[in-house]
Amino acid sequence: MMVTKRRQPLPLAVLSTGFVLLWVFMAAFPFIWTVWGSFKVEQDFFSRDSWWFAIEGTRTIARTGSAFTGDGYYGAWVLRDFFSSVINTVIVTVSVVVVSLTFGTLGGYALARSGYRYTFWLLMLALVFRAMPHITLVSGYLLPFFEMNIWGYMPTAIIVLVAINQPFTLWMLHSFFLSIPKDLDESAMVDGCSRFQAFRLVVIPVMWPGVITTGLFSFLLAYNDFAVTAMLLSQPNQTMVPKIASFLGTVQQEGNVMFAVAAVVSATAPLFVLVLFFQRQIVSGLTAGAVKG
């Protein structure tokens, strides 16, 4: 604990607490407001008269008889088939996480255990790859994928996301495996295990904390991606984020912005749950990269 904390003079304490409160409000309020508003009709959430309508739900009561309505959710999930894009998202994110962790643990382990010079260059190369904007890579994929006739399918998008994810996964797991003592797998090899057996029997059982943390970030990348999924998936294979983007164009003209609001809230909910349960891992993952990198 910092020493400064104990003897903070009152004005400074008030100022710093006030600042933290203000920040928490700024960080949380947009989400609370949108979740609340998603249960109103459009004339309330986007009120021309006063935003107080969104709190009381004046028009919502007038239109539906109750202060809350699930119309937006019904419209998005049932009428506009948001449901199928949710299923697609589950398929894509789960596959991306599983495959990129498999590739990443193998690669990260190798990088952490090899003492040769080229590991350094591979890590540097990964850093450069990590910096490539995703959309520039997408512009490289499109034409070849059209020609090979593999555009629009989920496996294509999955393997692309896995590849884009690799640099980060490699860096994270590399630094994690460095923290597992070398002696552990070397003594297993002295006892007669092959390199792969040592990895499977000795390293895998102790690697889960690092793998879970890395997996969270792989999940976030796959879940939050827009550039790749929007450009590489055909309409029926779309995941949630491009689906929301496609809502915007069509829905705004029909006056059903609330569909999009409901879809946005639906897409944010899993992230809330994720942060709720894995806050510690996310924080440690963010800092692990920083402290070691």
Add this chain to the structure above:
Amino acid sequence: MPHRAFFAFIMPSLAAMLLFIALPIVSVAVQSLYVQHERVVTEVETCTPFSGCTKETRVDAEATEKLRNDEPLGRFNGFGTYLDRNHLAVTEIGAILSDNAGFKDTVARVYNLPFYRALAFTLTYTFVVTPFAMLLGFCIALGVNAIPPFYKGPVIFFSLLPMIVTPLVGALIVYWMASSQGILGATLQVLLNDPTLSLKSSAVLTWITLLVYGIWHNAPFSFVVFYAGLQTVPHDTLESAMIDGASRWERIRFVVIPHLMPLATFVGLVQLMDNFRVFEPIVGFSAEANATSLSWSIFNDLRGQVDQLFGSAAATSMLTIVGVIILLSPVLVRTWRDFNRR
């Protein structure tokens, strides 16, 4: 680890990266040298008994289609695409430089060229959002560090939300609130007493909204890293600074900040890389009329309803990659030096 075992372990990962990151870069480089075929035009002579014969040109749709199918890359154009009006605009820049009415006019006319317009916003976003988000994150970290431990968990929970949320979704949430019928936009109208005020109407306001959104979105990352760093500030150094009579500010300035400097470099580097590819906020805020970015230009070329402009997108991509490498070069050079010293 012997070479063989090493490559066996890293093969899947390396193959994925080479196939889907390195090869696409090559593909982009090749594509940028080509442009799509022009339409095949045929001359048709129609003769009528009274008015004689007229020649007219028609687009031969069938032949065009066939040509495009046979050679999907298009025709070779060399560096033509790089130099045209939509990219580096060499002739236009030359004309502007040789004939202009002062500095302001030059800037305004250069800004009207699509590539420079996108570049201007991308660079502004990168170099405004990164430092401000880091500063805000640092202040939050200092603040959170001083509150009772019981409240830290919930505060960190809410602080993570702006960062963890899908960028497009986060942008939409803020956009809806900031629209003139949303709570923020309406409140601003009342506060500034201007009922026609709309954040979308002027370029300046759109830029400010996007920058504020960027800071909101990026601050939590710096906060988390700096907060973790604050836990490791050496107690003894702080105490001896106090004994030497350092004020609270001086302790932060001369003990805490130097201690966090390596972390700040790391955060800065990651943020620069991420902010340089700013893209989703522009889609979310529908801000393309007033602000475009390099990533957005590529997206826009690829999304074209009639023709996807692969060549144009590829040229912008190559220029973006050059930008990324310039941004990264200080780090790469430094790492190279460190590595050689070892």
